[in-house]
Structure formats: C-alpha cells, structure tokens
Amino acid sequence: MIDSTACYVRYIGTLTSVDSATSSKPLSVTLSYLTNTCGLSPHRAATVSKRVLIRSTDKADLVLQLLRANGFTKTQITTIISNVPHLILADPKKTLQHKIAYFESLGIAGPELRNIMCVHTGILKVSLKKRILPTIDYLRVLLKTDEDAIFVFKRFPPIIACGAEVISSNICTLRALGVPEPSIRRLIVTWPRSLSFRVDIFGDAIREAKELGCEPTSKSFIYALNSIVSMSKSKWESKRKVLMSFGWSERDFLMAFRASPFFMTASEKKMKQSMEFYLTKACLQLTDLVRRPLLFKISLERTVIPRCSVLEVLMSKGLINKNVDVVLALSMTRKRFEDKFLACFKEDCPELIQAYYAKTFQGFGKKCLSIKSL
Numbered sequence: 523m524i525d526s527t528a529c530y531v532r533y534i535g536t537l538t539s540v541d542s543a544t545s546s547k548p549l550s551v552t553l554s555y556l557t558n559t560c561g562l563s564p565h566r567a568a569t570v571s572k573r574v575l576i577r578s579t580d581k582a583d584l585v586l587q588l589l590r591a592n593g594f595t596k597t598q599i600t601t602i603i604s605n606v607p608h609l610i611l612a613d614p615k616k617t618l619q620h621k622i623a624y625f626e627s628l629g630i631a632g633p634e635l636r637n638i639m640c641v642h643t644g645i646l647k648v649s650l651k652k653r654i655l656p657t658i659d660y661l662r663v664l665l666k667t668d669e670d671a672i673f674v675f676k677r678f679p680p681i682i683a684c685g686a687e688v689i690s691s692n693i694c695t696l697r698a699l700g701v702p703e704p705s706i707r708r709l710i711v712t713w714p715r716s717l718s719f720r721v722d723i724f725g726d727a728i729r730e731a732k733e734l735g736c737e738p739t740s741k742s743f744i745y746a747l748n749s750i751v752s753m754s755k756s757k758w759e760s761k762r763k764v765l766m767s768f769g770w771s772e773r774d775f776l777m778a779f780r781a782s783p784f785f786m787t788a789s790e791k792k793m794k795q796s797m798e799f800y801l802t803k804a805c806l807q808l809t810d811l812v813r814r815p816l817l818f819k820i821s822l823e824r825t826v827i828p829r830c831s832v833l834e835v836l837m838s839k840g841l842i843n844k845n846v847d848v849v850l851a852l853s854m855t856r857k858r859f860e861d862k863f864l865a866c867f868k869e870d871c872p873e874l875i876q877a878y879y880a881k882t883f884q885g886f887g888k889k890c891l892s893i894k895s896l
Contacts, residue, residue, distance in 0.1 A: 552576040559586065560610070561600035574607045581611060588614040592622055593632065598640045605643040621650050628658070628672050642679040653685055660686035664693070665707070674714045684718040692717045692724045699728065699738040709744040716748045727751040735780050746783035753787075764790050768797045769808055778815040785815035793818055803885035804830055810849050817852060823881065826852055831883040832863050832874055841867050 555576050556567035589599050603610055625635050661671035696706050710717055727750040736746040796818050800806040820826055836842040868874055
C-alpha cells in the first residue's frame with residue numbers, strides 16, 4: 523500500500539512556490555482532505571491540488587454532506603470531486619442543490635440523475651441560469667414537447683454544455699441548405715451529439731457529405747452527416763483503408779456510402795470481421811456488401827451466425843433451394859426470418875431450433891458455388 527504521507531512530502535518538496543509554513547499548510551490540508559475524505563488517490567490529489575486549495579474544510583464538508591444527502595455513493599463522490607474539484611469550494615446550495623432540484627422537476631431524479639452527473643460531470647461545471655435553463659428551454663421550443671426535450675437531454679447530457687447558441691446555429695445552417703424539418707428533428711432526437719459540435723466543424727462535415735454525393739434534401743443526408751461528424755478524419759480514413767484492403771474501389775465506397783451512410787459507424791474491428799465472415803464463410807460477393815452495406819451493422823454473433831446455421835441445416839436436408847437469397851435472409855426482421863425459416867420447418871426438422879441457438883456455423887463450404895445472393 524502506498525504511504526500517502528510520504529507522497530505528500532515528496533510532492534510538496536517539488537514545489538518551488540511552496541516554501542513557507544503559511545503556504546504549505548493549506549496545501550497539506552488540501553492533500554489530506556482530498557485523499558482521506560474525498561477518496562482520491564495521492565497522485566490524483568496532487569494533480570487536483572494544483573487547481574484548488576482548501577484553506578478551510580467547512581464549505582467542503584457542506585458540499586460532501588449535500589452529495590451524501592442526495593444519495594451519492596462514496597465512489598460517485600470521488601469521481602465528481604476528481605473531475606470537478608472547484609465544486610468543493612463552491613456554495614453547495616447555489617451550485618449543486620439548485621441544479622439537482624431543477625432536474626428533479628423535469629422528472630430526472632434518484633439513481634438516474636446521480637449516474638448522469640457522475641458520467642457527465644461537465645453538467646456540474648456550467649451555470650444553471652446561463653446555460654442549462656436556456657438550453658432546455660430551446661429544446662422545448664424546437665421539439666414542441668417537454669418529453670422530447672428531456673429525452674434528448676437523457677440521450678446526450680453533454681448537449682447542455684454546448685449551449686443553445688451552438689445548436690441553433692447548426693440548425694439554421696441545415697435549414698438554409700434545405701434539409702427538411704422532419705430530417706432535422708430526427709437528427710436532434712436520434713443523434714443530438716451531431717448538433718453539439720462547433721459551427722466550423724459542423725460546416726466541414728456538411729461539405730464533406732455533399733462532396734460524397736449526399737444531397738441535403740435527401741433522407742440519407744442526416745445519416746451521412748452523423749457518420750462523418752461522429753469520428754475523426756484519421757479514424758474515417760482508417761476505416762476506408764480496411765475496406766480497400768479487401769478489394770473495394772473508390773467507386774464501391776461511394777456507392778455503398780450513398781446507399782447507406784450509417785455503415786461507416788461500424789468499428790474497424792467489426793468491418794474486418796464482417797468482411798472475412800461474409801466473403802469466406804457466408805460465401806457472399808464483394809458486390810453484395812457494396813449494395814447492402816448495412817450488413818456491416820448486423821451483429822455476427824446474435825443475428826448472422828444463427829441465421830446462417832439455420833440456412834445450412836435446411837439446405838443439407840433439401841428443405842430449401844441451395845440458391846437461397848442469403849443477403850435477403852440476413853436483412854430480414856427477426857420475426858420475418860423466424861416465420862419463414864423456423865416456423866415453417868420446425869416439425870420436419872426439429873434440430874433447427876438447436877442450430878439457431880447453438881451458433882455453430884462454420885461456413886457453407888462447397889455450397890458456396892451454388893448460393894445466390896443479391
């Protein structure tokens with residue numbers, strides 16, 4: 523176990539500015555309070571103490587008392603103080619209790635509110651009056667209902683930190699381009715993070731979406747915009763390189779992106795796994811993935827492998843033709859697939875259910891040459 527006292531001594535000894543009893547006492551109090559009372563590690567306490575200096579623990583005690591009274595656990599309190607150290611020097615009623623009371627008035631309370639505040643500590647850094655209230659009010663006006671405004675906040679709490687001005691500016695840009703109101707509403711309700719970016723970053727994403735062939739008036743535009751703005755340029759290029767490594771051309775990429783921009787939100791790992799599985803085990807062609815890029819977003823473990831297992835059994839029993847449309851079978855809703863391939867054959871082939879849940883599919887093998895896909 524680390525000797526926290528020794529850490530304090532070593533840390534204090536490295537500070538050239540702390541060379542008197544007057545200045546070292548508050549620092550010592552701060553380090554001790556952060557570790558022993560707030561639960562921070564000595565290393566983290568040393569870092570935090572550069573940002574706050576506790577001269578008296580009276581106000582800090584009130585802050586912790588208020589957090590405990592509102593149900594925050596010791597671990598949650600440690601997380602909050604570690605990320606928002608200035609909170610411990612603030613007036614607990616003005617900076618904390620009023621925020622808690624406001625969110626409770628919106629129906630966000632208890633474990634849900636505590637979790638939001640711990641995961642998204644930025645909420646505790648911004649002003650209730652200057653940032654939180656105006657942003658929620660703007661969302662209410664924009665979305666027409668309190669329920670939708672609260673839904674958006676819960677979906678992406680940091681939207682509070684970016685403020686109504688940024689959201690409004692980005693929405694004005696979309697409207698100026700002719701993006702339909704239903705599309706704008708879908709964007710903010712489904713992907714509110716997309717509208718939280720700085721105006722210049724948001725504008726760059728719009729230009730790139732248009733350069734890739736997505737028109738602002740099309741339904742796919744907001745999907746393209748979200749896909750682009752949700753990742754860094756380096757990450758975007760890395761994913762493109764993965765696709766190219768499997769033989770995709772620039773034309774293939776553009777065709778796939780225009781058909782379904784959302785496929786680019788799949789991780790690099792998922793893209794590699796999907797390409798390898800579809801081409802080697804599911805016996806699909808590269809063109810199948812170009813035409814149906816959403817195959818990248820379907821879970822291999824939960825959906826693709828179980829369905830391929832069922833198709834393999836049905837083919838081996840001669841219950842379905844070997845030129846079955848695999849892409850269509852994988853793209854169906856769960857209910858439609860089960861109705862078409864399980865319910866219709868479970869009496870003639872009782873092992874279907876076991877195949878469906880065992881997930882033991884190893885590949886269509888020699889059947890590859892005769893399987894037809896889109």
